[in-house]
Amino acid sequence: MPSKPIPGSSGDVLTCLPSPYLAHAATGLLYLPRFLAKCRYVKAHGALPPSYAKNYKRGCDRFLSQHLGIEPADVERIVFESADDAQVEARLKQLLPADVRAAAWNRRLVQMGMTPNGREFLLKALTAMGCADRIDEIKSVPDLIDFDEGRIE
Numbered sequence: 001m002p003s004k005p006i007p008g009s010s011g012d013v014l015t016c017l018p019s020p021y022l023a024h025a026a027t028g029l030l031y032l033p034r035f036l037a038k039c040r041y042v043k044a045h046g047a048l049p050p051s052y053a054k055n056y057k058r059g060c061d062r063f064l065s066q067h068l069g070i071e072p073a074d075v076e077r078i079v080f081e082s083a084d085d086a087q088v089e090a091r092l093k094q095l096l097p098a099d100v101r102a103a104a105w106n107r108r109l110v111q112m113g114m115t116p117n118g119r120e121f122l123l124k125a126l127t128a129m130g131c132a133d134r135i136d137e138i139k140s141v142p143d144l145i146d147f148d149e150g151r152i153e
Helices: 032-045 059-068 072-081 085-095 102-111 116-128 141-148
Strands: none
Touching: 032 059, 032 072, 059 072, 059 102, 072 085, 102 141, 116 141
């Protein structure tokens, strides 16, 4: 039977966040719904749990923002200052470039963790979770996120 993460090994787990593989309806960008959800969580709760706060507006949040030529804080500001999802979407449309190059970003995202250094990172993370045996199944950073949050059995 394949191993499962040791409860608490990666810190608190927010199963309310969407998968990094979920595409944003208006742009087709993978991961953007997750970044927006993290911003909404901070708006509602004041902060993310430490296990998520360490990468908030860093990691994939920052990589996506760099791809778009914007600052992660600009996305956060839009969420914090908007009254509802419709206003978030309208303001995002103004902020984002006309061509978000979704295919290029999506390819980059799904391949994060596939370099030799990336595989080393994944193995280290899986080992800390008590799941080093899953390294052949968990092939990318988005896979690791989905595994940690229970979307991959």
